[in-house]
Amino acid sequence: MAMREHIAGDCSSDFALAGNFPFGSPESRPYASRERVQSILQTSTPDAALYVEAYFRVYNPSLPVLDLSAFTLKMKSFYDSQDIADPSWLAQYFVVLGLGAYATTRNDVAASEYFYASEACLAKTSYMYRPLTIHINTLCLMVMAKSVAYATCWALDTSWNVMGLVVRLSMTMMLHKDWMPGLQEPAIACERQIRRLLWAAVVYLDIQMSLITGQQSLLPQDVIPIGTERRVPVILEDCFESILPQSFSVICHFLVRINSQLDQITYEEAMQYDLELRQLMRQTSGLPGNEHLRSTLDVFFRRALSVLHGHYALARDAALIHPVSYWSSLECNFAMMRHHQNLGLSPEQGSDLRLVAQPYMLDFLAAALTACVHLLSTAPPANYPLPDRQTILGTLKDCVELIGKEESKSLCFRTGYHLLSAVFDLTCR
Known part of the structure; x- marks a missing residue:
């Protein structure tokens, strides 16, 4: 019944922003006028610093496409001059204000005004035929904006579509290649690092969309490696220049094969992929750094491992025939449920943790459903006992x-909730 409702229902409630955002939303048309832009800037001035601080506190750690000091300097210069002639800067500024406004007020309607203003400003730029780094990071933030309030299946499917264009625009400006390799002048080295970090963010976001939608990443395998230098991470934030780029090739390689009808992954190959990813995960465990980033990185890796092992882990008698896949899947999905529990049940009123959790709602739903299937499957052998069943059930209940x-909030969440509730009830019998 839940699936029939989803197929027949009206999906319009599943979007906090228009389905076509950020390319041609009818809602963005009023914001094309200079007068409307000036009006928004004037009304936002009292809260602008608060919204920018909220964006950098909540969202930028998990997708670091902007530098706080550079953005703050540009913002000060902008308000000193009151020059609204640069639509590229305005597009970026408005999407940051929108994300910050949502983080501050939890009001998606109020935040959407900034998002549509950003879309209208982006349409006035050369992003399609002469993209700049400011256009790419703005588009990445727009993809984030599509899921911060309602990370529904429809919103994420459209985000996967948008990322296809973002990847191609990034390749148009050669982000996937090192900028002037061999030259070490400070300005060139700085630009090289900015471009390398931005390409890492693009690939990371593209893979995230592929993992949760089940769609294949269309990144060519030969463009995924990022630069020739390999930094040793000192803090967690260094992962975007070290650990994550090393993981991209591994994940994209098995995602292509999982979606192929001709080159299916063998169980032995799944174990090798598992080994490589877990070695990278272990490198993050002892690093100091932002706890929001720590949580989202762990969800990313565990979602990838869950997808990798899904075919073998959920097969009949998997605990006997494919034990590595069985236990890796169970452990990863239980860990994702614990993240959902920790982020979603924060006792602090207005906690940022719930904001961090919202874009991953479908990851958490998939983890809970998979855990239920594990509990309903044939019991594992006595020498491989399940972790305490009541502990898993308690975590499942919270999720x-x-x-x-x-x-x-949406048809998607209602359908998912009804489906999960029905399966969870079976596990409790």
């Missing part, structure tokens, strides 16, 4: 209730 709180 079901957290997803239930989102039920009224």
Whole structure:
């Protein structure tokens, strides 16, 4: 019944922003006028610093496409001159204000005004035929904006479509290649690092969309490696220049094969991919750094491992025949549920943790459903006992209730909640 409702239902409620955002949303048309832009800038001035601080506190750590000091200097210069002639800067500024406004007020309607203004400003730039780094990071933030309030299946499917264009625009400006390799002048080295970090963010976001939608990443395998230098990470934030780029080739390689009808992954190959990813995960464990980033990185890796092992982990008698896949899948999905529990049940009123959790709602739903299937499957052999069943059920119960709180927001969440509730009830019998 839940699936029939989803197929037949009206999906318009599943979007906090228009489905076509950020390319041609009718809602963005009023913001094309100079007068409307000036009006928004004037009304936002009292809250602008608060919104920018909220964006950098909540969202930038998980996708570091902007530098705080550079952005702050540009913002000060902009307000000193009151020059609104640069649509590229305005597009970036408005999307940051929108994300910050949502993080501050939890009001997606109020935030959407900034997002549509950003879209209208972007349309006035050369992003399609002469893209600049400012256009690419603005588009990445627009993809983030599509899921911060309602990370529904429809919103994420459209985000996967948008990322296809972002990848191609990035390749048009050669982000996937080192900028002037061999030259070490400070300005060139700085630009090289900016471009390398931005390409890492693009690939990371593209893979995230592929993992959760089930769609194949269309990144060519030969463009995924990022630069020739390999930094040793000192803090967690260094992962975008070290650990994550090393993981991209591994994940993209098995994603292509999982979606292929001709070159299926063998169980032995799945174990090798698992080994390579877990070695990279272990490198992050002892690094100091932002805890929001730590959580989102762990969800990223565990979602990738869950997708990798899905075919073998959920097969009949998997615990006997494919034990590595069985236990890796169970462990990863339980860990994702714990993240959902920790982020969603924060006792602090207005906690940032719930904001960090929202874009990953479908990852958490998939983890809970997979854990239920594990609990309903044939019991593992006595020498491989399940972790305490009541502990898993308790975590599952919390996750079901957290997803239930989102039920009224959209058809997607309502369908997912009804489906998960029905399966969870079976596990409790």
